[in-house]
Amino acid sequence: MKILLAEDDRMIGENIQIALDGEGIAVDWVRDGIAAEAALHAQTFDAVLLDLGLPRKDGIDVLRYLRAAGNRTPVLVLTARDTVPERVLGLKAGADDYLVKPFDLEELMARLHALVRRARGGDIVYRNGNVSVNLETRQVVIGGRQVVLSSREWAVLDALLTRPGAILSRAQLEERLYGWSGEVESNAIEVYIHGLRKKLGQQFVVNVRGLGYMVGKG
Amino acid sequence: MGSLRIRLLLLLGAAILLATIVQFAATFRASMQRADTLFDFHMRQMALALQDSTFEQIEWHAPGAEQNPFFEFIVQVWNADGIRIYQTSSYRTLPPRAPLGYAVVKAGNSDWRTYAVASRGRVIQIAQRLDSRRQRAITIAFESVWPLLPVSLLLLGAAWWVVTSALSPLNRVGRELSARNADSLAPVSDTGVPREVRGLIGELNSLLGRLAFAIEAQQRFVADAAHELRSPLTALKLQVQTLIRARGDEARKQAVQRLADGVERAARLVEQLLVLARQGSRTDLSEPAGASLADAVRQAAADTMVLANARGIELECRGFADVRIAGNAGDLHMLARNLLDNAVRYTPVGGKVLIDLADLPDAAVLTIEDSGPGIPADSRDRVFDRFYRVPGTDMDGSGLGLAIVKAIAERHGAAISFGESSIGGLMVSVSFPHARPD
Numbered sequence: 001m002k003i004l005l006a007e008d009d010r011m012i013g014e015n016i017q018i019a020l021d022g023e024g025i026a027v028d029w030v031r032d033g034i035a036a037e038a039a040l041h042a043q044t045f046d047a048v049l050l051d052l053g054l055p056r057k058d059g060i061d062v063l064r065y066l067r068a069a070g071n072r073t074p075v076l077v078l079t080a081r082d083t084v085p086e087r088v089l090g091l092k093a094g095a096d097d098y099l100v101k102p103f104d105l106e107e108l109m110a111r112l113h114a115l116v117r118r119a120r121g122g123d124i125v126y127r128n129g130n131v132s133v134n135l136e137t138r139q140v141v142i143g144g145r146q147v148v149l150s151s152r153e154w155a156v157l158d159a160l161l162t163r164p165g166a167i168l169s170r171a172q173l174e175e176r177l178y179g180w181s182g183e184v185e186s187n188a189i190e191v192y193i194h195g196l197r198k199k200l201g202q203q204f205v206v207n208v209r210g211l212g213y214m215v216g217k218g
Numbered sequence: 219m220g221s222l223r224i225r226l227l228l229l230l231g232a233a234i235l236l237a238t239i240v241q242f243a244a245t246f247r248a249s250m251q252r253a254d255t256l257f258d259f260h261m262r263q264m265a266l267a268l269q270d271s272t273f274e275q276i277e278w279h280a281p282g283a284e285q286n287p288f289f290e291f292i293v294q295v296w297n298a299d300g301i302r303i304y305q306t307s308s309y310r311t312l313p314p315r316a317p318l319g320y321a322v323v324k325a326g327n328s329d330w331r332t333y334a335v336a337s338r339g340r341v342i343q344i345a346q347r348l349d350s351r352r353q354r355a356i357t358i359a360f361e362s363v364w365p366l367l368p369v370s371l372l373l374l375g376a377a378w379w380v381v382t383s384a385l386s387p388l389n390r391v392g393r394e395l396s397a398r399n400a401d402s403l404a405p406v407s408d409t410g411v412p413r414e415v416r417g418l419i420g421e422l423n424s425l426l427g428r429l430a431f432a433i434e435a436q437q438r439f440v441a442d443a444a445h446e447l448r449s450p451l452t453a454l455k456l457q458v459q460t461l462i463r464a465r466g467d468e469a470r471k472q473a474v475q476r477l478a479d480g481v482e483r484a485a486r487l488v489e490q491l492l493v494l495a496r497q498g499s500r501t502d503l504s505e506p507a508g509a510s511l512a513d514a515v516r517q518a519a520a521d522t523m524v525l526a527n528a529r530g531i532e533l534e535c536r537g538f539a540d541v542r543i544a545g546n547a548g549d550l551h552m553l554a555r556n557l558l559d560n561a562v563r564y565t566p567v568g569g570k571v572l573i574d575l576a577d578l579p580d581a582a583v584l585t586i587e588d589s590g591p592g593i594p595a596d597s598r599d600r601v602f603d604r605f606y607r608v609p610g611t612d613m614d615g616s617g618l619g620l621a622i623v624k625a626i627a628e629r630h631g632a633a634i635s636f637g638e639s640s641i642g643g644l645m646v647s648v649s650f651p652h653a654r655p656d
Contacts, residue, residue: 012456
């Protein structure tokens, strides 16, 4: 999973990035409204964490621009503006959810996951053969036995489960896995795929030579 | 002072009472005099009317004749030999013969008013007792005086009505003000209010206006401050949670460092808010002996040294005049400190900051230049706004530094100007005009 974080406060941004990183979520962090628009124009994200008080271009304007361009990426607004009219304004401009500063990291994570899941649609639980994956609790069970994945392995699995039955190239997986700041090791994806296969079975992740990877439709 | 209405009523009442008393006395006196004159006239008329009469003394001892209480005038007639040949009444003591014309004579215990006229060898004298004459005069005088009383009462009533109705606009304004809740500072209506009171209401409204403006500014400041405190608090909250989640010594150490930075930042913001709030409330801050601008700048430079060294920025002093100005040393230090701090913070590592303090004929000028990126022209108007940060700046500024500088400069009558520095960045000049010797 990869998200765009638009937040001008260095300390707040830094800590959100560390927290999301720890969950295996790739973060692209921009510090102003213009940069946020450029990033949204250039890439696709699973979700946007948008601060409303951005310099150069207000978060609300970024949001309006995004929706006007037909971009349906889920947006979670982070703001210190907590009056009801301001919340309504944000939601009317196309925000999917709202968090008022100061907020808890736990709540941020929970809402972010809920947003992404809602956007993807479909079931919370993915089943394929004797493997079942709960996208909300992140529980992975194989043959009644719970399996523990590393955060990177989960990130790869999560990316593949966004579109079961579709092939994701290595570049696409890398993009989902790392923010701009993260360094990509050349064979990292292979290492995580190897780990997943070892834990969930060789046939769970299918390698289409020269094209990429996929998981079967559940 | 008590009630204006009661005061007016008392004063007017007293004036009316006094006027009534004076009027009463004057009228009474005049009536008495008129009655006196009239009685004298009647006496004379009577005497003249009797001139040609032949007087025949009848038996006046007849009972009843003396009993008539209305019989007040006494006629006496003397012949040429001085023998009384006629008298109208049987008074035990009759006034003696008085000089011709008007006179007052004493007979027994009573005073008599007399008029005597000589005619055909006789003297005809008319007499009236003074006390009964006065009695009559008083009765007459009272009759002419009593209409004054209802007139005075009418006047008192009119005064009460006039005072009450003239003061009613004031009462209305008072009621209007007392009926308000504490935070209503809307102007008081001056419709139907006399011109004299309108001035007062105008002043009151102007005061209310200024008060409303000050309160609004204060509320905006508090709202802004509360809003701005959210960011450092959010950062602190996240930093604490990051610390809790941190696994491993290295991660924990970093998280602790970040948390410490966050606390430092929140503390600085609160401190600056306090400085700004103090600037807004103090009225006179000048020290009588004046303050050394040079000392303030020297101290500020020393304070900034640590940060400058850490960022590899060279601080250089071009000119340093030993100048004193009228002002507050603590505030001047804060001003220089904020300007230097900004210069050092926003200048890239390895840059340069210049300080110049000049004592010109009409002003002391503090100039600080840096080799940083400067302030874009479109932001220069806004950098003095509270909590404004120039877009794209990376530092964790509170956005209050220049607001504080501006507040202090304004209190010292100093002007701030921006320019391009010869070393590439921003040049800020603060010019403190010298007090003119009056």
